[in-house]
Amino acid sequence: MAELQARWHQATREVPEEQWQGLVAGAAGATPPFYGWRWLHHLEASGSIVPRHGWQPCHLGLWRQGRLVGLAPLYLKGHSYGEFVFDQSFAQLAGQLGLRYYPKLVGMSPVSPVQGYRFHLAPGEDPAALTARMLKEIDAFCLRQRILSCNFLYVDPAWQPLAEAVGCARWLNQQSEWRNPGHADFEAYLASFNANQRRNIRRERRSVAEAGLAVTPLAGEEIPPALLGRMHDFYEQHCSRWGPWGSKYLTEAFFRAAATDLRRHLVLFSAHRGDPLRPLAMSLCVHDASRLWGRYWGSDIPLENLHFEVCYYAPIAWAIERGLLSFDPGAGGSHKRRRGFVAQPRASLHRWYDPRFDAILRDWLPGANREMLREIAAMNAELPFTAAYDPPHAPRPEPAPEPG
Numbered sequence: 009m010a011e012l013q014a015r016w017h018q019a020t021r022e023v024p025e026e027q028w029q030g031l032v033a034g035a036a037g038a039t040p041p042f043y044g045w046r047w048l049h050h051l052e053a054s055g056s057i058v059p060r061h062g063w064q065p066c067h068l069g070l071w072r073q074g075r076l077v078g079l080a081p082l083y084l085k086g087h088s089y090g091e092f093v094f095d096q097s098f099a100q101l102a103g104q105l106g107l108r109y110y111p112k113l114v115g116m117s118p119v120s121p122v123q124g125y126r127f128h129l130a131p132g133e134d135p136a137a138l139t140a141r142m143l144k145e146i147d148a149f150c151l152r153q154r155i156l157s158c159n160f161l162y163v164d165p166a167w168q169p170l171a172e173a174v175g176c177a178r179w180l181n182q183q184s185e186w187r188n189p190g191h192a193d194f195e196a197y198l199a200s201f202n203a204n205q206r207r208n209i210r211r212e213r214r215s216v217a218e219a220g221l222a223v224t225p226l227a228g229e230e231i232p233p234a235l236l237g238r239m240h241d242f243y244e245q246h247c248s249r250w251g252p253w254g255s256k257y258l259t260e261a262f263f264r265a266a267a268t269d270l271r272r273h274l275v276l277f278s279a280h281r282g283d284p285l286r287p288l289a290m291s292l293c294v295h296d297a298s299r300l301w302g303r304y305w306g307s308d309i310p311l312e313n314l315h316f317e318v319c320y321y322a323p324i325a326w327a328i329e330r331g332l333l334s335f336d337p338g339a340g341g342s343h344k345r346r347r348g349f350v351a352q353p354r355a356s357l358h359r360w361y362d363p364r365f366d367a368i369l370r371d372w373l374p375g376a377n378r379e380m381l382r383e384i385a386a387m388n389a390e391l392p393f394t395a396a397y398d399p400p401h402a403p404r405p406e407p408a409p410e411p412g
Contacts (some may be wrong), residue, residue: 010073012288014145017067020049020081027076031128038122039164040301041273041294042117043081050269057118061257062086066113068145070138077130078138080146083118084111086154089189092121092225092255092339093161093181093356098369107156107362113146115160115342119257121183121339122301123354125160126167139170143359148360157365160357176357180377182384184349186335187322187395194325197348205346205392213321216279219311223322227275230278233267235276235285239292240305258304275300277322279307279314281337300327300338320347331408342387350395351387353380 013176017023022377026044051057052065063083070078088095089112116124117200129138146158152236160171174179191197198206216223225234240263247256266274273296279289290309290404305319320337345351360366388395 012077013071015069015071016149017069017364019065020045020052020067023067023076023079025049028079031076031079031130034128034131038130038296038298039119039126040299041270041296042120042122042124042301043128047053049378050262051118051258052267053260054265056258056262057083058130062089063118064111066077068142068149070142070145071159075130077133078142079128079346080115080142081117081125082113082115082146085114086110090119090172091116091161092196093159093179097254098157101368102156102365105362107365108154111155113150113155113158113206114156116162120187120301120303121162122336123162123183126160126164126166127171133166133243136170136173138366139167140174143171143174143176144306144406147361150359156360158361162363163355165355167220168357171357176359177373178377179318179356179358180353180380181356182351182380182387184337184341184344185346185352185356186334187350188328188331188335191328193336194321194328197324197328201348201393209321209347212316215313215319216311219314219383220281220310221279221288221314221317222281222284223277223317225277225322225326226284227277228272230287231267231271231274231276233264235278235287235290236263236271236274238287239263239276239290239304239306242287242290242308243292243304244306246304246306275323275326277318277326279318289314289318291323293323295332298333300335302335316347320344320349324348324350342348345387345390347392350391351384353384 020028023044023045032039032043032045057063057065064083066082066084068082069076070082088099091114099109120239127139129135150158160176163171198209237260240260243258244256273294275293275295277291277293278284278287280287281383289305291305292303294303295301300323302319302323305315307314324334330331337349360369
């Protein structure tokens, strides 16, 4: 068999779209749209995810005779923003040890805390062998460039054991998720709540209707391009309310590209009085055949409970109507717990290239992971509804350290 060649690509466009998509579409399980060639290409081409903003694309490809057989979407990062896995304490530890924490190598879909990161491997290849080979290339790159860490965030649980078997260290965090046990409609969803919270949700939804607002979902080809321009305005305005903490990452050019190239994965929830194409508030969600993800929202009016309706209740109703299995509403927010979302463990995997740094963190991680699972169990024990979720369990033993 011909020898494999590793290449580092400084832009998604350096990899032919059909080759990239051939691996992403062929991955075991369903890969979220956030790892598609067009999504990542438009993040880069729009000026949203670029070196001047602290994101240098650094994608690893394994090639055999001109055919892509392994792909790892990666970025060199000069900060920790846009990840939503908070490693500032790691950066502080590095400083105390006299080490440079940035740049670091990160595997994720930029500014999208969405479970599903994996190496994309060609069918017919040995997944364990190819994962090990790609990690060997990453280790060599990081050591050559004097990079302290490589971090894979929101990893696909199906791929996770392959990376852990080659020495990646697991760190658990938590996110919110709604799962559909097969509700017939929104009323069936409401019936899963206790009486008090069921009244609260009905009151919250009623307050929006009494303000004269209706919420209309618009999906795929139903979305006129101009409406995504309006969505950018809402997104920009919402971010500006938080000043320097506004987390504004996406440019208007990304929304323009989404209007033509990404619409089939988008659904907008327009809150309006009359014409849904003239929204007073709106949220943008992303979907595939079985899952929904909440991303961005904004509003021209300061109406209490409007956020809950546009970002939670209307998307859940839409997901139930279409038989979707899950809804990830986005990072943060303990208020989600009272509105149908449960805490779920999410794993990130790490490799550190300084022996002292590696030893300290690997010694700390098992206790931190146990504490996170206890925290998740405690949060879910107080849910005001009957939940469909995976009960936290004790993590598997950490594999023996290898790269440090």
